[in-house]
Structures are given as C-alpha cells and as structure tokens.
Amino acid sequence: MIPQEIAKTIIDPKAYADGKRVDDAFSYLRKEMPFAQAQPEGFDPFWVVTKHADILEVERQNDLFHNGDRATTLTPIDVDKKVRELMGGSPHLVRSLVQMDNPDHFNYRRLTQSWFMPQNLRKLEARIREIARGFIDRMADMGGSCDFARDVSFLYPLHVIMEVLGVPESDEPRMLKLTQELFGSADPDLNRSGAEVKDADAALAQIGATVGEFIEYFNAMTEDRRANPRDDLASVIANGKIEDKPLGHLEAMSYYIIAATAGHDTTSNTTAGGLWALAENPAEFRKLKENPALIPSYLEESIRWVTPVKHFMRTATADAEVHGQRIAKGDWMMLSYPSGNRDEDVFADPFVFKADRSPNKHVAFGYGAHVCLGQHLGRMEMRILWEELLPRLQSVELAGQPKRMDANFVCGPKSVPISYRMN
Template identity: 35%
Template sequence: MTERLAPPAGIDPMDLVDGSRFASRGYPHAVWAQLRAEAPVCWFEPEGWTPFWAVTRHADIQLVAKQPDRWSNEHGLIIMPAGAPIQPSDMVVTLDPPRHGPMRSVAIRRFTPRAVRERHAEIERITTQIFDDVAAEGLEEFDFVEKIAAPLPIAVISWILGVPSTDWQLLFRWTNEIIGKDDPEFRREGESPGETLRRARGELHAYLGELIAERRTNPGDDMVSHLIAAEIDGQPLTENQLLNYVELMVEAGNETTRNAISGGLLAFSEFPDQWARLLADPGLLPTAVEETLRWVSPIIHFIRYTKVDSEIHGVPIPAGDNVAIIFASGNRDEDVFGDPFAFRIDRSPNPHLAFGFGEHFCMGAHLARVELETVFRHLVDRLEWFELAGPVERLSSNVNGGIKHLQIRGAVR
C-alpha cells in the first residue's frame, strides 16, 4: 500500500473544502502558500469529503492538466462530499481523448479571436446600455454585482446562444441556483443542495429542450442552431449532448466572467494606486485584464482522476486517487510571479491559470477577455469615483470564487 504524504501540522483540511469558510474568509491563500513551500503535493482526508491530493504549484498543475492519458476528467470535476455518486456525463469539459477533441471542435470556431471580434459591436452596445441604465437611475450607492457585473455576461452569452432577451433572467436564476447550490441565498426554503441542483437543472433542461426544438424548425445564426447542425463522424449531436453543451455555455459564460468583473473592481478598491494608473493610462487595459484574471482566479480548483500509477513533484500517486489542481494557488506561485500578492496592472509576462491549461483550456477565453476589457474601459470612462460601501458578500463555494454582492458608492456618468 502506498504511504500518502499528509499535510503539514496545523493545516485544517476543511479550509480547502468548506464553502462557508470561503464565503466568510475569502480564499485560503496563507494555507496554499504554506503548502507550496512545505508540501506542494499532499494527501487530504477532510471529514465528510472524498479524499484527494492537493496540487498547489503552478508547474505541477500544468503537468497534470496536460496529461489526460494519466489524469482523467471523466470521474467528476470537483471535490465531492463523501458518498456522492459520480454521474457519467458527455459534457465536453468532462471528456478525455479521443472523445474530447471532436466534441470541442464543433463549437471552438465560434470562439476564435476572429469570431469574437465580429461580436464586438453587440458587446459594446450591451455594455453601453447597462451603464446608461445605471446613470439614468442617478444612484449614489448601488450593488455593483447586480447593476453591472452580473447583467453583462448573461446578456452576451444569451445573445450568442439566441435566447430571447425576455428569458435572460430565467437563465440567470437557474445558473445561480446550479452554481450556488451550497449557498443558502440560492436555495429555496427546505431544499438541500442536491435538491436545488436537480430542480434547477431540470428546469433549465426543460427550457433548453424547448429552445432546441424551436431552432430545429426555425434555425438561425445563433450557437444553438450551429450545434444542432454540427456533426461528429457524420452523426449529429444527441439531444443529451446538445442540452449539456448549451448548459455548460450558459454557466461558464455567465458565472466566471461576472466574478472576474466584480473581483477586479474589488482589487482596484484594495489597490487604489493601480486604479489611478489605469485612469491615467487606459492603454494598460489589456495587461490589467490579465492581472485581474490572475488575481481573482474565478475557478478555484478542478479534480483529475489518476488513471495509472504516476508521480507529481517526486510524490508517487497511485492509480485511482483523485488529484485537485488548485488554479487559484498556482496563480500566486512565488516561483512564477514576482511579488505575487501585489495587484500590478502592468504585470508581464503573466502566465496565469485562470482559464485552465492544456486541452481543456477554456474555449471562451477570448470572449471573456473582450467582455472584461469592454466593461473596464467603460468604468474608466464613466465611473467618476467609487469606494466600497459595505462588506463584501462572497459565494459559499470551494469551486467558484464568487462575489454575490459588492455595495459601492460612486457616480456613473
């Protein structure tokens, strides 16, 4: 039997898995820093959770992410409660080669830099309307997430998918419930997290099923119509594959970008000198976006399942073990980033892991960058001043680094 390397004394395994601690304390950066220094690959057995290896260094995360022949996506993506069933899925993000490549290829052409550039005008229009609406209200204090960070991503991804604007808030509610199932704010009274997840996914899939049926009859130039027409080895996608693909796009296109926007504004409030730099030199927007992604790390971790006996950083990893690659820790790795706990909008190079690494690198990365750059350009142009007006309310999750509410005082012109 393999002897597994335990974490250093004094580290509480629950700090890595308890979503309520992420909500009340933010990311456990001190814990991750200690692990990077003392035990960059070590075994955790949190009470009530499936055991896993925590991988905290940038290079080791890349090692795991780029070897799907050794570490699989097909046994679940996140650290799970003990005894939770692993449901087989044909979502592209849960597939290994050789199934992954063909499934990814049916959508990737719609997210290339060129394809995203063709959407600039609509993204600009949506962003302008959001800021115009806030300015028209004349508010001196408002929830930045509710008014700016949340409306843009759900509007953009819904427009790309071809969802009528009257239904955007439905998708927003369902994705909040699916992603935020562990947070009491997003659960209905009396529901368990599992019940919330099953209900919200069921309602979302019922809606998407109707949308897919309508597009089979009346196809357009939207992503849903494109997926319906796509083929893999001469065969169209199954109904389940279509539902899962569109669900993934709704969730990924909404949640992570929203959290990067709100987390970015929070970073600027904590580093006002960097906000002043951006106001003085908007040409720093591209590197400011990359630093925001590194700093916020909207996806905290993903799980990989060890298919064959392997080794990470000199530590033997037996086949059958789960490995958690903690992107948010890798993005503070002292061996990669100089002064990693400083938010510096001119940081370059910036090889962050916010979009993952390897063949599962986020296909919506170009779109997210454009949305972030657009919204921050509008903030530079139209937010005369701002300051925090209350405590930061974070999502209860060990996977999605989310800010639910960010109350600010400010003037949008």
C-alpha cells in the first residue's frame, strides 16, 4: 500500500499546479513502488501505474481493462454515489469515446475518425496557417509583452476547433469559459463559483451546471444541423447513425462536449508549456531558432514535458497480473501519464527539456484503441504556429512567474507572462 502522504499528493490538484511535488511523488513510486495500491481518504482503493511499459501493457488490452465500468477519472466515493443517483446507475455524467468500450467505442470513433486523419487535415492547412498568422500579428502588436497562455495559446487552437466543429466565432469566449470551468473545477480562478470547492455537493453542482450549459447549446446546434446540414463536424454528429440508428442524446451531447473541450485545451496547454520551457532555456530556443527542422521534435518534447492529460482510470474485467502483481476483477487502476513520461528507463535526463530529444516515445496521447482522436490536428496546429512564429521571434524570456491550474485530470499553464522581441 502506497504511503498515505504520497497517495494524497498524487490526487491533489494543487500538487499538479506546483509541479515539483507531484514529480517527486511519482519519482518515489517509480523507484520504490512502481505498481502499488493507494487509498487516500474518501476514495476507493486503486492501483497506481507509474511505469511507461506498464501503461502500454494496460492500454493495449482493451478487453481486459475497461474504460466505462467505473468512473474514468479519479472520483471520490461520495461524488461517484451522487453521479450514479443522477444517471440511473451509470458512473458517468457524460458518455463520450473516453467512457466507452467496444463495440460502442469502435462504432462511435469511426463516425468522425476520417475528419481527424492526416489526409483530411491537409485540406485545412492553409486556413490554419492563416489563423496562426493572425495571432502572431496580434502578438507583434502587443509591444513586446503578453501573457502567452491567455493571449495566444488558449485562443488559437480554440478558434481552429470551433471552425471545424461549426461554432460561430462570437461564441468562442463562452466555449473557452465552459471548458475551463469543466477541467478547472478545483481551481478558484477558473471554476464556476470563483472559490475553493469544499464538498462533493458543491463540486458536482458546478460541473453539472457547466455540462448542462453545454447540452443546452449543442441541443440547439443539433436542431439547426438536422434542418440545415453543413460541411462541419457538428453536422456529422447531428446526422450520424450507429447501426442505422441516430446517436443517443447523451452520446451525441457528449461527442460535442469532448470535441469542444479536449479539442483545444490539451493543445493550448502544450503550446503554453512549450514556450515556457523555451523562455527558461535560452540555449534550447537558440538551437530551435538556428535549426527550424527541429520543430517536429520540439513539439514532441513539449507534449512529453507538459503531458496535459494527467491520468485515466481503467477497471479490470477479470483477474490479471501487471508488473508481477495480482489484481482482481473489478480493481480500479490509475494510469499516470506524467509519470510514464518521466520514466528513467525510457527517457535519458527526463527532467531536462531537450528540443532535439530523439527518440521520444511519450504516452501523452495514450496508446492503442483509445489513442487521442485529435492527435494529428493538435500536432498540425502546433507545427504551423511554430513555423510562422519562429522566424519572427528574436528573443523571449519570462516576465513573471508562470502559473499552472489546480487540476488532477487535464491541466497545464494558466498564465505564462513573457517579454519578447519580434520582427
């Protein structure tokens, strides 16, 4: 059993905001207890999967380790109980690809998969480049200082995915606010109340209100796209069929929500964290500036470095063995992606940012059947931004202390103040 202090740290949203605290906790676990059980107060016990190889082993066995049987993210006992009461026994407020197992996962993923494949995304490249240039021009007009997270990296991927989805530009601020409320529900700067959340009722009420507002918005969009289909992702979801039947209401709403949130937030976090790393490492910035061919490896290192999705949970469908440990049917497991991406057995100097790191077999996008659907779009957006920004950015340094959001599921920088010179 993992020591209680360590168990408390790896679930604490503030430990992820701190960065070092959670890194130290996972470093200890990788060395001393790479696959062990935690039972922090208020939670059911769960296995903590900290090693890169073990994460891959669990992720590749989709029939043995399910996403949807229990909560897919770390959820306290009392919150889980209330969600099940609300949702007729289901542990999920939404039912997106993340909460599905086969055959539903395969069928629902196939519905939009072609939209996110590289050959289709090539059609979007010119438009994405135009959007990137607009944000870079805006940055150039800011007089040499900005908050890169708030002024650029939050807004650029948001604009791209909203165009793909079919959400009008005037509604983008609302979509950003709702996304930050959902993923930042533990962060007083971002959540719906603007205050610390003290109990399960308050936490669930806030998240429920945010999800409800998303559903209200996308209900109206569904009606519109059924009456007036367009060439956008919303029309695919609104008019999509699974085995000749329209998508269930919860599944359709959840599809919109995951596209409208994960479709930009993870890319935003990685972009902000990648620039933060360059501002702290002038030698890495010069290396990239002198050799733009390193942009692809720099992006992969940014993804590894930030690892915006901190965990997913899996549930064993049968007795099994992982890392030499016997686990029982029904056991809950936490896949720790930041830990896998700092695994000393896989990455040399894992706590050093290297723009030219190669190979870089990070697990930030997951692995196997549940690998991130939008990974190619995210990589394309970041590549284009840096292809356009790097030639114009002459210098960059921090102009204050960056801050990460308080969250243990999806999180990254919420503020990256910088000063810079551009041409």
